[in-house]
Amino acid sequence: MIAGHTRNTRAMAASPRCGAGTREGHACRAPAMRGRLRCRMHGGAPGSGAPRANRNAQKHGAFTREQIAERRAIRELLDEAGKLLTETAKFR
Numbered sequence: 001m002i003a004g005h006t007r008n009t010r011a012m013a014a015s016p017r018c019g020a021g022t023r024e025g026h027a028c029r030a031p032a033m034r035g036r037l038r039c040r041m042h043g044g045a046p047g048s049g050a051p052r053a054n055r056n057a058q059k060h061g062a063f064t065r066e067q068i069a070e071r072r073a074i075r076e077l078l079d080e081a082g083k084l085l086t087e088t089a090k091f092r
Helices: 010-014 065-090
Strands: none
16 A cells, blocks of 8 residues: 555535536536636636627628518518419419
């Protein structure tokens, strides 16, 4: 037997675990960062994540309120036109 002290790992074993899932579909077994739900590798570290008001996300504007409303209006017009065409085709 090796002389010395035994390691007390109870606090580590009792600490909350990261809530992220791995690529294999298992739960991450790393401890969560203090005050966070994720470990340092899954976004719990300070400074991790996208910056506030991320300018890189504003690329094309396809999902602005105006564009969504315009697509919705076009879809309604096309639905009405399709109904009108099916009604006129019945009378032929």
